Amino acid sequence: MSVELMVWDEPVPISRDQARATYLAVKRTEPATGAAPDVAKELPGQVTSYPDGHVLVTMDLDTMDEMSAQVFTAARAHGLVCYDPQRDLVHNVAPLGVYEGMQLHTGDGMMVNDPDLGLIHDVLGTMSPQNPFVAVVNFGQHFLQVSPGYELEYKEGKLIRAEVAELAEVRQAFHDYATGSRTFLTRYDWSG
Template sequence: MSVELMVWDEPVPISRDQARATYLAVKRDSPVTGEAPDVAKELPGEVTTYPGHVLVTMDLDTMDEMSAQVFTIARAHGLVCYDPQRDLVHNVAPLGVYEGMQLHTGDGMVVHDPDLGLVHDVLATLSAQNPFVALVNFGRHFLQVSPGYELEYKEGTLIRTMVPELAEVQAAFSEYATGDRSFLTRHEWA
């Protein structure tokens, strides 16, 4: 079984719906032959070019490692990356305030310097198949959540709290990523 990612240029951040529609429209076209764009030469996996778009196909066994490489290369080139398996779009911006921050998911995705929209959308994928989401600033602090919305924050000491709704989890992650610590005073931590 194989999985795909598609990369292309967008002047502004786009939504998952826009990315999905673009991906589906491009897949209806025929691939182009000839000289591939520079980014296509750097991407791992099997690369297929379409007008203005590059499709990367990889096998399921190497998906996590290769996807991380594709996300990094796309970002370096200022390109959007759409993951149709997870229905997630990786925009170039806006980013959090911590350079080198990593997004980790329980289903194996690792993204360096994730955009805030991706962080928001990934949190909605919490499930038995994706049992946690974490934003990690190695050697400093992290925030993570598991299904049932148990938040864990560590900066020295690990503390936990339960929150009732996904929207509150998304707000806490957004605040954390942007350097705002309001989520710490809004909840009772143990």
């Protein structure tokens, strides 16, 4: 079985709906002939170029996690959007959090360096038995993670936990963390 990612240029951040529509429209067209965009040379897997600079990367399911991290990194380096149709997630170039080198990890194997704030927001809605956690990590400093049932865990020296009731609260805590605000630490009853 194979999986796909598509990368292309967008002048501003786009929604998942816009990314999905673009992906589906491009998939209905014929591949381009001629020179491929520069980014195509840096992408792993089978690369197919489409009109208007769209590039489709096809990879084996077994190598998806490792290869998709390479695709996300190359796309960001070239200022390109990356759409993951399997997870229905779009990786925009901006806006980013304040921590350079922050990583986003999911329980289903996705790892993204310097995730955009919209991706963090959307990934939190994908928690399930197949994706049992989401974490944003600043290695050597601190991290925030959540598991289904909305148990937040924060570690900066000492690990503390808090239960929250709604996904919206989880999303706000992750947004606060990624943007450098510490208000999430006073908003909940933490135990450790």
